[in-house]
Each structure stands twice: as C-alpha cells, then as structure tokens.
Amino acid sequence: MALIGQNARMSQLAITVIGPDRPGIVAEVAEVLARLGANLTDSTMTRLRGHFAMTLICVGPAADEVEAALHPLSADGQLLTTVRAVRADGEQPPAGEPYVLAVHGADRLGIVATVTRVLAEYGGNVTDLTTRLSGALYLIVAEVDLPPESAGLLAARLTEVAAGLDVEVTLRRADSDLL
Secondary structure, eight states: HHHHHHHHOEEEEEEEEEEOOTTTTHHHHHHHHHHTTOOOEEEEEETTTTTTEEEEEEEEEEEHHHHHHHHHHHSSOOOOOEEOOOOOOOOOSSSSSSEEEEEEEEEEHHHHHHHHHHHHTTTTTEHHHEEEEEEEEEEEEEEEEEOTTTTHHHHHHHHHHHHHEEEEEEEOOOOOOOO
C-alpha cells in the first residue's frame, strides 16, 4: 500500500480477461499488474466449458498504460483483455441481509431471467451468481442481499415461480462467517 501513497496518478481499474483456458493465464496477468505496481484488490476467475473468464479490480496506473502492458497477452487473438477506469466506491455497508439462493431442475430457457427478475422485484441484489449445466440438470447458486424483513415474502413468491418453471428453489440466510 505504500506504493499507492507515493504515486498520486493511481486509478481504480476494472479488468477482464476472456479466452480459451490454458495453464498460466492468471500468473501472466498478475505478473503484468505487479510490474506496473498495480495492487489487485478484488478478483474472480472461473473456467466455463473450457473458456477462461476473469474479472478483477485493481489500483494502478492509468487505464491506457495497463491496457498497453496487457496487449502482448492478447496479441495472438486468443485472449481478449479490457481495462476500464472505475470510480472508487470505498467501503460500503451491506445494502441488505445476506442470503443464498439455490435453484435446480431440468434445464429450460428463462430460468435465470425469471428468478433474478423476482429477486429484483423484492429489492434483492445479486452479489454473486454461478450456473452449471450437467446433462439435463441446471443449477443456480446465488448470493443475494435482501432488504430486511423481505425474505419470507420473497421465498413464498419464489416457490410459486419455481413451480411454474418445474424447478426446486431454496432460500436461506447466509452464514456471515463464510462470506
């Protein structure tokens, strides 16, 4: 963190890296950022059906400098990298109470759209979402922040919606020690 205080031109940046998965992508991106003096603050990475996807937030030099430094990683056309300056929000108190939503059932069009629309209608904010398709079984696991006192009504509505989609849904309070 001392590096940040020494350099007034540091920016908060959102960076994405997408492409066919292979060993070493995370290391290559992290090494570029470290050489630039960029401090990686939040990140998520996953492999989706053989494709690598990473999003991260870091504090570092200007977006164009980071983009230029990452360019060699995407020069062969295999990886796509984007860099965008974002506003620093600082620490925010949780907007609601943390819950975990799980949905599973036969795959069909519109499950994510329908379930997340219901969450939004009740003021729920999706903070993390993972979906998986395994054969004909579709699974959603989402972390959501819900307005106080809304979980009971939301759970009842989700049960109705789940019946229409022919899926099972569970909504439970998240264990704050695990988040």
